[in-house]
């Protein structure tokens with residue numbers, strides 16, 4: 001994680017990344033059974049992590065888990081943005097890790113996930129100018145290509161207003177491990 005954070009910090013001049021090790025409050029990773037799977041409820045985790053971002057003195061907090069994750073609407077989520085704080089994002093690599101055997105797949109997944117977390121534009125389906133190989137694509141088919149692939153902002157996301165400076169920096173992050 002240190003090496004990944006360093007590389008992603010050095011490849012552009014807007015964002016600085018650092019791995020943080022936090023002792024999660026008791027019950028944070030409590031899993032709730034649903035249809036034979038024990039899911040982490042993203043909303044419960046977000047509630048438990050409330051205030052952590054300020055406590056750590058960071059603008060964004062991004063967490064990865066290998067447990068299956070759900071919220072009150074969707075099961076088997078890859079990404080969940082906290083309703084309480086949209087600068088806190090959780091990712092679940094559950095059932096993806098087996099498909100991430102390629103060279104630097106984990107690094108690429110982390111870079112793409114960070115870009116999604118740092119971008120204000122909402123996630124979208126694929127239609128017309130909204131593309132699948134975009135970090136904001138809502139990957140409901142769970143296709144690993146849109147997790148570890150070489151992503152870029154789609155025309156719709158560019159139009160919805162990612163300012164140029166951020167876009168250049170975020171693109172460098174998505175390109176960093178290619």
Ligand SMILES: [Zn+2]
Nearest residue numbers: 134136154157
């Ligand atoms: Zn997009």
